[in-house]
Amino acid sequence: MPKTTPPPDADSGSAQQRRLQMADIARLAGVSTSTVSRALAGSKLISEETRSRVLELARSLKYNINIGAQNLRRKQNRTVGVVVPYDPATRQHLSDPFFLSMLGSLADALTEQGFDMLVSRVDASELDAAAAPFDTGRVIGIVLIGQWRHHDQLNQLAARHVPIVVWGAQLPQQLYCTVGGDNVAGGALAGAHLLARGRRRIAFFGDINLPEIGHRYAGLCQALNEAGVAADPQLLVPAGFVPDGGRLAVEELLARGVAFDAVFAGSDLMAMGAINAFRQLGLDVPGRVAVVGYDDIPLSSYFHPPLTTVQQPIQDAGRALVASLLELTEGRPAPSLQLPTRLIVRDSTV
Amino acid sequence: MPKTTPPPDADSGSAQQRRLQMADIARLAGVSTSTVSRALAGSKLISEETRSRVLELARSLKYNINIGAQNLRRKQNRTVGVVVPYDPATRQHLSDPFFLSMLGSLADALTEQGFDMLVSRVDASELDAAAAPFDTGRVIGIVLIGQWRHHDQLNQLAARHVPIVVWGAQLPQQLYCTVGGDNVAGGALAGAHLLARGRRRIAFFGDINLPEIGHRYAGLCQALNEAGVAADPQLLVPAGFVPDGGRLAVEELLARGVAFDAVFAGSDLMAMGAINAFRQLGLDVPGRVAVVGYDDIPLSSYFHPPLTTVQQPIQDAGRALVASLLELTEGRPAPSLQLPTRLIVRDSTV
DNA sequence: CTGAAAGCGCTAACAC
């Protein structure tokens, strides 16, 4: 049972002094509200003397302009919506450190540009709810983190002219703007690295129906191809982002009884789950099986063994998403973007 | 260099059809705006027939009420500000998975209650900037994640009657409301566990000037006391939340040349850093040294060895923070709250 | 340079 303590300030519920407004400042300064408005806005139609008097007064009284009213009048807005879809089944999406980091990166990018960030979570199966903050005029546009398999719903949003930028993969017939890592290149990087380490039987863990994961797998296949190694469909193991997707995939792989000497996991989390499973089964990583992850979440360097992984450009991602969204909101077209990824070699692949 | 692709829809910057407003619906329905307003608000002063006609029209035209205008008129607001202070030096705070998880938990709790979440990051050394969204009328109150050493600034905010709830420790002479884990109890839990495992020389890693960390250390000392073991100040090693705070602390501890058989780290991240450092030095965990972390971030069960740690009640935390804030905004006093913590025993302590 | 007046898109008395 939680312990509570009485509040320190017994009179907290008292004198709710009315919030100051422009008219108050105007009266006190002996000018009209127009003048106050101009002074505060830094208009140059105001005498230096009046301006400083008003400013001084406003500051000393801690007056702050009411942004809601200002927005209404100016028909503008400096708020961007960030929506994180969640799987209605597990509701667990914000648990993936990668998404969380993306939130952080967006927060930074938006702050940098003087925008506020309105965060909402929506049921991934009802994605048009993602547009609500825009439809109700609260934000000028939406950044959606995670495309999942909702290509069509996203297209509908774009067709409705909702300014929206999606973190994810570029798909054919896409009406909306995406910003994402170059997943094919990332997958190829991982594949080439494993091949260079002498691995030939590379299993892939992940749900290739998700565009980004599909691309990573395609990249792997491409690398195999170039090395003249055949891709064995038996080595493709579906795995979800759920906490122990990695472990389950390992069990499945073993159950198939197929030879393998490496795993390329669709995310770091899966890679970690897989490595733990291998360890419990007495299979040495990287000795017996090399493992590459994807994302380079902060903890992958702390993992044991430190995880070789494909790094997603999180810092750039936030800035790029915001930049594209601003283009869109200003009526300009925003081309989809693929950010470069790079391989971080650590100990899980020798 | 990022690759770009031309936009799919060349005419994206065209016909910016004006956003529908209530007057439009009114005209189309042949009624006054008041009637539309009432219908949409579900007022019972409206004939069933009119109501459904208006509702139908609004839906088919995808009309959405402008929340900004509504808020202005109603002088209300369903938005809560969540601010995450960052250390201006490292700017790295959002990297701690614990804070990120808290954000997720808050998002859930707010969504549940029909509130929007406006997230902002502020320089921890200028905490009164945290009140900006409130001062400008954008939010009805603020949840601040992370108290750090800014007790005084927080008191000032509370004195200004900014409705604010802080995740952190309860301190003497505190004017603001805190919700936090019971850090003393948590520390005691960790200490008792290590003692029960036969450890006597327990080092503590963390900056005890931070209230929460200080309380965890106090809890440890309390447990030692009760067991009749003396707390050795030599075993108290300052360590930051920086990525490799744990490693640095290990080095410092070793440099002191003092005997130790266990470490209680102020956070899981530190514990992980420390374990990696021990491993590199050939010191077995938990054989040679047992390690307990704090937070129970999602990855601690994936770590090797899986981390014994004190679990913070993240899910409850979000709900509790929101509940307290709502009390405050409704003019009622909100007592500070300490949520129970529990020890999760895994392999890092045998 | 400054003020009066007319709204931004909506709601809520107050009439009818």
Added chain:
DNA sequence: GTGTTAGCGCTTTCAG
């Protein structure tokens, strides 16, 4: 039941 009217707190013509 429904319409009229008067604003919410601010900005911006338009006069002076």
